[in-house]
Each structure stands twice: as C-alpha cells, then as structure tokens.
Amino acid sequence: MSIYDEKVWLAQYPDPTKTSLDIEFDSALEMFAATVDRDPEADLIRYYDGRISARELDELSDAFAAGILEHGFQAGERVVIFAQNIPQFVIAQVGTWKAGGIAVSANPMYRSRELTEILQDSGATVLVSMQDLYQNVAREVVPNTQVRTVVTTSELEYQSLNRGPLANVEVIDCPDTIDMANLLAENRGQRPPAAELGPDSIAFLTYTSGTTGPPKGAMTTHRNVVFNAQTYREWVELDSDDVILGVAPLFHITGLIAHIAATLLTGAPLALMCRMEPQETIRTIEEQGATFTAGSITVFIALMNVPDVKPESLKTLTKIYSGGAPIPPSTIIAFEKMFDHYIHNIYGLTETTSPSHGVPYGVRAPVDEVTGATSVGVPVYDTVVRIVDEQGHDLPAGEIGELVTEGPQVVAGYWNKPEATAKDLPEGTRYRRMHTGDVGYMDKDGWFYIIDRKKDQINAAGYKIWPREVEDVLYEHEAVLEAAVIGVPDAYRGETVKAFVSVRSGATVTEAELIEHCKERMAAYKYPRSVEILPELPKTATGKLLRRQLRDTAKDSA
Structure with a gap:
C-alpha cells in the first residue's frame, strides 16, 4: 500500500468525512471585514484593562493606512513592525494591508546588524517601532536603509494598569519620528482607497530564524493566511466564544496565525500582555478567561514553575497547543497532572504558515515505544506530507527520512531569492513543496513523528x-x-x-x-x-x- 495514495491518517481527523477546506475569503482583509460586519462592538483585542472592539480596530487600521499613504507610502511597499505583543502591532498589520502593502514583522530582540539586514532585504519604506526599540536599536540603523517614514509608539498605550512587563516603562521622546497615537488621531474617520488584494498577494514577509544562515523572507500570501486561520478554527474548534491567549510573539508565524489571524477570522478576542512573563500570564488567563493558546513548550514549563501556582488558575485554558520544538512525554504528563489539561502537539514551519500537522483537539497523541517521541499529529486539510530518503524517493511507513510538505499553506517562495526558492520550495503537483530539513517518520496508522533536525x-x-x-x-x-x-x-x-x-x-x-x-x-x-x-x-x-x-x-x- 502506498501511504501517499491512500491517506490512512484520515481516520485521525477531527471529522474523517471532512478532509478538505474551501478557502472562504480572497484575502485576510476580506476575512477581517466579515468579522467586523458580524459583530462590530465585540472585543477583538484585550490588553490588560484596555479593550478594542472590531469596529475600533477597523477605524484605527483605516487611520493608519490613510496616515502612511499621506506620507508617500505606495501599494506593494513594505512596512516593518518592530514591536512586542501590543495592540499597535495588529493595528499596523491590518493598516498595512489596507494601504495595499506588505507587513514585515521584526523580532524585538534584534540588534542593529539583524534589524539592518531585515530592513535592507525587504526594502521597507516604513518602520513602526516601539519607542525603546527605536531609541536603542533602530535610530542608528534607519539612515542606512530605504525607510522614509518612522512611526514610534509606547507599550503603555491602550491600557492603564502599568503592571507586569510595563511596570518600569517610561515614555521616550523620539525626535524626527511620527507618534502613532497622533497619526491615528489625525486620520481617524478617514477611509483609504480600497486595496487590490487577492489570494496570491503577499500578506507579509516572515523571516526565518536564521539558525542555519542569513534570514530569508518567506512570502506568505493572503491564501496562506486565510487557509491556516480556517485550519485553526476547524482543527481546534474555535469560535467567537473563545478567548485567545497571546503567548507566542506576534512577529513569529505562530503569533501571526494562531493569534492574530485566528482572531480576525473567528472574532475571538486576543488577550495580549506585551511579552510573556509567567506570573503575568497566569493572572491574564484568570482575568480574561482565556480558553486557547499555542506556544513553545518552554512557556508551559515556565507556568508549571510559577511559585505557589494554583491548578484552578488555568481552569478555562482547555485548548492548549504547543509547537516549535519537540515535547518530551514527561512534560506533557507533568503538566496534565498539575493543571488537568492535555498539551496537544502541533507542527509547522515559517514556510508552512504555521501548522502542516496537528493533533486534533480532544485527541491524545500516541508516543512511539521505540524512540519515545510524541507524535506531532497528522497532516491538516488538503496537505500531503512525504517522508523521503537522501535521493528524494518516498519511504514506506516506519522508515525515517526528511519530511516534504505540499499544501495550500506552503508559501510562495523567498523574497528576492529565486535560487533558494527553487532549492527548498520547488513546484509540486498543486502547490509548492517545502523541504523541511526535519527528520521523522509516519507510523502505520498515519501519525507523524519528528526525530530532529538533519543538521543536529x-x-x-x-x-x-x-x-x-x-x-x-x-x-x-x-x-x-x-x-x-x-x-x-x-x-x-x-x-x-x-x-x-x-x-x-x-x-x-x-x-x-x-x-x-x-x-x-x-x-x-x-x-x-x-x-x-x-x-x-x-x-x-x-x-x-x-x-x-x-x-x-x-x-x-x-
């Protein structure tokens, strides 16, 4: 039996009769507009004691788009967002789309060399930066790039508690930049011209971590974003009654899809905390009644080690997913013993727009008796994953090789890097194929396991x-x-x-x-x-x- 012709993993699907998704929207912007129309006054972002409704996010992102267009931004240009998990990140991202642009998220841990690399490679003309990141990093970088407009903002905006990671933050004057609050206030009520976006338009450039070389900008299309937002909705059973806990950095593909895109699609409010601090995360879960999150296993290890943490603190957080690194079975067991919630594995890469595999919500992943690996799940909708040998030949169930993924979530290629695109993302049967560099296998029942990175x-x-x-x-x-x-x-x-x-x-x-x-x-x-x-x-x-x-x-x- 060919495991690629007969998808034995279908039996593991949330609904085995539903193995394909109809992509409901032509763009992430159209997806967001449907949510605004459905319930304009519902919370869409929660930031400590602050609230931003769907209607307000629509107005604020309109104002951002109108503001940068007034300063010379043109459709197709790039906006780099250099910020922690704050509401302005979402406002700028949606506003960039409304201006017909491409959003580029920059890791807030970047130093001068790394930020220069991203700004120069993307050719960004606008930089949105938190004040301290501008003062300490971006200010010296911008003159060496194509950036024409710098918008700065404070993480103290949109809330009044000033606690947790905000406790010692001070407002910083940033000369020769545009204050985002003023930009939005001056343009509130304006609507930019309708952006011409389609499924193949680039939504954002998501830069790879660079652990194996210089970062590459993965060209994530609006089709990629909409498809995997829908995947999260169906796979995890998300709807507007959920509350999404933003523990993954928003600049990362998990934050962009499992947090922002899932919120824009479902209308489930996104609870943000600037950055993840274990004690503050526990408090936010309790206060906001968070029900779903996706983050690295180190997040959940940190929560288990909060002094005097009470199991009931996480009682609402029933939909827990972890990816980005292998999850030791012992950690899953320890977490469940402490909080009575199971951590579901999910797997994907920057180039697969977050998930290509997942453990269906409510299902326990098998653990391989020989290797001790916890399964990362089964391929999600419309996705074919092959295990191949060094020559690229398909391997049967149980044999170890490289995972090669083909599906509607695979990105269009790397920005300005045709050779890298041809090598790592060649054309497949219907979509591009991502050569993941991850080594693993599929068992006879269709569950996939990741052993490690080839290079490790x-x-x-x-x-x-x-x-x-x-x-x-x-x-x-x-x-x-x-x-x-x-x-x-x-x-x-x-x-x-x-x-x-x-x-x-x-x-x-x-x-x-x-x-x-x-x-x-x-x-x-x-x-x-x-x-x-x-x-x-x-x-x-x-x-x-x-x-x-x-x-x-x-x-x-x-």
Missing part, C-alpha cells in the same frame, strides 16, 4: 544519535528544568554527546548524577559524556533552544 544529528564512531532522544531522558530526571544536547568534537569517536541543562528552582543535582541517570537508561554510545549546568539555556524569542549558541559555548570552553 550526532555521529559518534559511526553511531547516529538524535539529540531529542537524549533530551527526553534528561527531562525524566526530577531536577531538570530544560535540556539541550549537541555533538562536540572527540579525538577518538569523531563526535561525542554533550548535554546542557538548567535546574528547577530549589533542586540540586550534579553533572555526574545526570550522566549516570542517562547511562542507566540508554545505549552506551548515546549517553552524554559531559554535562554542563547553566542558570538558563539560550533560546530564541519563540522559546526554541539555540543549539548553535551552545556549540559556540562548547567550542570556547574546549
């Missing part, structure tokens, strides 16, 4: 070791908070296994104890020969562990 495999004297397998064993130790494993040079074996861990508050453990813990549970060639305990492991803004930085650390200490 460790070769110790000819034995192949996947870091995730060693990390899962480390997570089983009660003292371990986080774990990351890399290969380091070894004169005898070529490479050997090194582990980095951080320890739970109040726990104590030695490197030797952790090595022995793994040695008792793994084949001799797999267990780490060295362990380094760090106060905290380096991560991206989305919570993904930075193995590249750990490799540099290991090289410096060698």
